[in-house]
Amino acid sequence: MTVEKLVEQLQALWEEHRSQIYVVIGLVLAVGFWWWHTHQPVTDAVGATSQSSAYSATSAVTSSLATSTENGSGRVWVDVKGAVNKPGVYHLKKGARVQEAIAAAGSQTALADLNQVNLAKELQDQQVVYVPAQGEKVADATTATTGTTDATSATSQSGQGDSVNLNTATKEQLQTIDGIGDKKADKIIAYRQEHGGFKTVEDLKNVDGFGDKTVAKIKDRLAV
Known part of the structure; x- marks a missing residue:
């Protein structure tokens, strides 16, 4: 069969089945459009799901950080x-x-005197809790000088004016006494934290920078 005859046969088939060929092409296009249309929402849904998952993960992390x-x-x-x-x-x-x-610190020893301790007192940040031994007297064993104290408890009235309590006064209140500056006030606070407070005003002599003359000069303004 020559090429010319093959072309003639194809033309004859085209003329004879032209309408059917158009129908087939139309069906192919229709199926292609339908397939594209049905798969497009799935892609969007996947994207939406991914965004939702990312949002949920972010919310979870934020919540965890807040907690x-x-x-x-x-x-x-x-x-x-x-x-x-x-x-x-x-x-x-x-x-x-x-x-x-006290329980966190391994509980009290056999020599502890809990009668001087207010076990029900609520703790404050930076507080010192001092548990005295039997026979030991502490001004305020439940707090043993906390970082913050009320001005009303740090001073007591006397005939010569306000007396500053060495065991409860704040740094600022200690500095109202002549001869007690910033550094000496820090030393007083450090001493009472380490030793559970002052038993007498004379104990101030045990603090570096406070000799007999200095204590004698200011002791009328002090109390324990």
Whole structure:
């Protein structure tokens, strides 16, 4: 069969089945459009699902960070000293009581005198809890000089004016006494934290920078 005859036969078939060929082409185009149309929403749905998952993950991380921050702010640091088995600094939940701080420090020793300690007192951040031994007298064993004290408890009235309490006064209140500056006030606070407070005004002589003359000059303004 020559090429010319093959072309003639194809032309004859085209003329004879032209309408059917158009129908087939139309069906192919219709099927192609239908396939594209049905698959397009699936792609969008997948994208929406991915965005939703990403948003959920971000929300979860944000929530976790917020919870972590809240937990961090809901804790207090306390320094437990005196007649306990494991004195030291402990990290307790906010709202904890003195009894919990003592328990965290390995509980009290056999020589401890808990009658001088308010076990139900709520702990404050940076507080010192001092547990005295039997026979030892402490001005305020439940707090043993906390970082913050009320002005009303730090001073007491006397005939010559306000007396500053060495065991409860703040740094600023100590500095109202002539001869006690910034550094000496820090030394007083450090001493009472380490020794559980001053038993008498004369104990101030044990603090570096306070000799007999200095104490004699200011003792009328001091109290324990």
